[in-house]
Amino acid sequence: MSFQGIKKSDITPQNLVVYIEGDTKDKPWYIALDWQRNEFMKALQWGTMKSMGAPNDVQISKEFEKNGYKYKFVIFNDWNPCFMINLTTKKIREVKYLEMKKERFENIKLGNSKLLSEVLGITDEQIWDFNKNIEKF
Numbered sequence: 001m002s003f004q005g006i007k008k009s010d011i012t013p014q015n016l017v018v019y020i021e022g023d024t025k026d027k028p029w030y031i032a033l034d035w036q037r038n039e040f041m042k043a044l045q046w047g048t049m050k051s052m053g054a055p056n057d058v059q060i061s062k063e064f065e066k067n068g069y070k071y072k073f074v075i076f077n078d079w080n081p082c083f084m085i086n087l088t089t090k091k092i093r094e095v096k097y098l099e100m101k102k103e104r105f106e107n108i109k110l111g112n113s114k115l116l117s118e119v120l121g122i123t124d125e126q127i128w129d130f131n132k133n134i135e136k137f
Helices: 035-044 115-120 123-133
Strands: 018-023 028-030 058-060 064-067 069-076 082-086 094-097
Touching: 018 035, 035 064, 035 069, 035 082, 035 094, 115 123
Parallel strands: none
Antiparallel strands: 018 028, 018 094, 058 069, 064 069, 069 082, 082 094
């Protein structure tokens, strides 16, 4: 299986890429279709205060319909593991999501008192060039 690049349109406004379990050995996971991603984000409630207090053991989404099939999402422990259930065919698929937020490169001091940039042979300017584009992602 080769890696397929992730398009900007595959990333949610919350900077997540959602994967749905596939049907075949050559495609065990695929990037969620728009409707799957949109419904999953509703069920996940990303960015809400849902995890304040005691975690929910299991959360079941509202039923929704697409192309004559009825679905629900089941989310355990507020965030993971997640599943999409086709209520019409009774097919269960696992759902995974990955945060695609670009992180800053930190020029930290290592145990031997050297800066990481010294060990890697990169300059402060190269680190700055990388970090200045984080918000543009």
